Amino acid sequence: MSDPKYGEPIEEHPPVETTSVDEAVASAHAGLADAEAASREAAVDAPSTADAEAADAVHTSASAASEQAPQPVVAEPARAESTPATHTEPVYGSSFADDPVDETYVPGAYSSSAETVVVAEPVVPVVPAAAPAPQPIFVQAPEPPRLRGNRGAAGAIGLLAAVAFGILYLGAALGLQAIRGEVTGANVGTAALAAVQSWWLWVPVVVFFIGFWLLGAVINRGRWGHWVIFGLLVGVVAYAGHLLGQLFQAPFWTLTARQGADLVQGQLLAPLAIVAFVLGRELTxxxxxxxxxxxxxxxxxxxxxxxxxERTLEAGPRLHQS
Incomplete structure (x- = not known):
């Protein structure tokens, strides 16, 4: 194309018809609004499983509307500090220079703000977590009561009974010696002191205590009738203690078998032996x-x-809070 010369007419080209930008933007907004309304109705009416399909339909409609709408031509924005300028291209020898085209750029005039489409997410049922299994609590079972015995008490009471037996046995021995004239008021103290230091007194006392305690260990918590019946055995033990005391008093390790037998035979019916039997029986x-x-x-x-x-076992275990 050659430049026009002076004096030649200039051909004027008819203006190109362009689609209005406002109409394109309005069409896009209308498509988005329809898609949003359709998605909301689908979210309300359809179950939670159809939400994904409604969201796909919304995005498909919006994409179709955007493709059908003509894309607006937006001029490049000028710097912020510069003022909008009017560009006029003069043509020599033409009246077209008298009608400048106003191409003023207004920032944000052609920017379209897309509305946010809220798509309902599928509702996931919340399953409550299973409660932890209760831990077993081990409770120590109560121990059965330990039965109390009476053997210790029988031994302690037997000591008192042995002391009583010794005193009565010594008194009976001094009395028999007084009858025979061996003990008088002048030498009674000396005779009692000599008896305390002799075997014939302590051996029967010790034997009586052993017999009493053994019987108490057997009877334990038994009734008094058991003591009355089996007290005869303690009397026999005391009688045997008298004979054994006479042998220790001899002493028996210096005697021959014949002498020991004669000594025992002479004490079988001795008054002091009978006293020992009676005291052992009665004191028991x-x-x-x-x-x-x-x-x-x-x-x-x-x-x-x-x-x-038993009441504790029937009640069962209990938790005591501190």
């Missing part, structure tokens, strides 16, 4: 009543402890 009865009374009390305590143990 009366001191045995004391042991039996304590045994009865111990039995009651054992029964009460057993009942308490």
């Amino acid at each position: 009865i009366w001191f045995g009543a004391w042991v039996a009374a304590r045994g009865k009390r111990v039995t009651e305590l054992n029964d009460e402890a057993q009942r308490e143990y």
